[in-house]
Amino acid sequence: MANYKEAPLATRPKTLDPAEYFNLSPDYRRAEEKRAALRAQLKRQYLEQLNNPHRKELIEDPALTRWTYARTNNNYFRPTAKTSLIGGLFGVLPLFVLYVVFKTDRDKREAKIKAGTYERPYKLST
């Protein structure tokens, strides 16, 4: 691996970058060791629960709990100009547009029916 040369059009992957392994400051190394220790602790806790033969309930995932809480309970909505515009555009404007569309269509049909010129395209019982 010491004489790894990249392919002509490829970039060197991060795990083979010499800067990842050499010339690291002691502070960085200590921080990395601490993070590795935490990861190992979490993995050990998960594996203990997973392989416990007496476990009857689910393994709780705090990240999932936080995510579902954020999605369902917290309301991150704040009325700003942009959100009001979107709300009006999708929630209020279609109602008025549809009212105009349906009213004109039905009025045209009513006028035709009253004048007797409406030809029924389908033989429905409605």
Added chain:
Amino acid sequence: MLKVLIPTMMLFPTIWLTSPKWLWTTTTAHSLLIASASLTWLKWTSEAGWAFSNMYLATDPLSTPLLVLTCWLLPLMILASQNHINPEPVGRQRSYITLLALLQTFLIMAFGATEIIMFYIMFEATLIPTLIIITRWGNQAERLNAGTYFLFYTLAGSLPLLVALLLLQQSTGTLSMLVLQYSQPLQLSSWGHMAWWAGCLVAFLVKMPLYGVHLWLPKAHVEAPVAGSMVLAAVLLKLGGYGMMRMMVTLDPLSKELAYPFIILALWGIIMTGSICLRQTDLKSLIAYSSVSHMGLVAGGVLIQTPWGFSGAIILMIAHGLASSALFCLANTAYERTHSRTMMLARGLQMIFPLTAVWWLAANLANLALPPLPNLMGELMIITTLFNWSPWTILLTGLGALITASYSLYMFLMSQRGPTPNHIMGLQPFHTREHLLMTLHLIPIILLMTKPELMWGWCY
């Protein structure tokens, strides 16, 4: 009528006097007997429009399917509740079943009522047991909020209804449906009359629910225990539809102009709530919003007052009642095993529960209105009659059908397919009771395919 009502009232002594060992068996058997007795209502022999009548109660082709659905649902609710109520003391178990039976009695009297004021009283009375079920036996702290929303939305809608009914009594002298159907169309022109028209309908629109006033529904459905969700989705929403169909008889000439805002809200609501379904993380919340979507279609069908609209509305109400209740039962089975409603948590269930995957598939196919199930028949009739009313509606209903299919597929794929997470391998296998529950939901839908005349209402 009494042959079903009196056994239902005798259910209360049954609940309180059986020994605890036999409580669930006895109540399930008793309610199944009531359900089979209610099937006799389906034989339509009367020429007069109303059958099986006494002074205050009668059935007619509109209320019969809903009555049979109500009676059929009680044993299913009791079956579904057995597991999660089991740890509680016997007195509380009896109270729970008493609330379900009380709800049943009020619903039978509501659907069978011939006087509109009796329908109103029963309509209000059903709120109380449901409120107690939601707020006492729900599982999260949000159930209090849910109960409040449920109670006050419905009450705020129905107080104007009371005033409107009293005014109707003053002006026509009667509130009996048998008489009102022959009354002269009322001359309605002033703002006061329009307010009266709105007052008659708002209660039912809130109950249906219509898109603008639907906020109580996701909360109530999600926080209720399984029997509460089942009865809410299957029957209580249909109270709104049924009430609308009954009231429309008296509201006639004004409805042509005043119904537009509500039809538009219903149709736009199909799309909006369908889109919200695609973004849900909570399984019961998804099913609840899909109920709003389907009921929007029913509301549109009822408000345009055509024969096909009414027939389509009833068919969709019955079919949706069974399919939605089935989905809530399935969601409850997942909840009882994982104690979480997050869809992402209970994934890949097909690997560990293969037969249940069949029920999930069947219930989701029913929800997305697969032919030849009656869900499609109802939706198709409503879509057709809306198209006849105005061709532009096909844009909304067609898009709504597409969105319905996509969220039903999303629900199925999310819960059944994909990798099963490692840590949920140790779940309890499916009980026979739960399989029985699912077959009892799905078999009526399939049987109704063979004889849809039972559901068509007046117009066949």
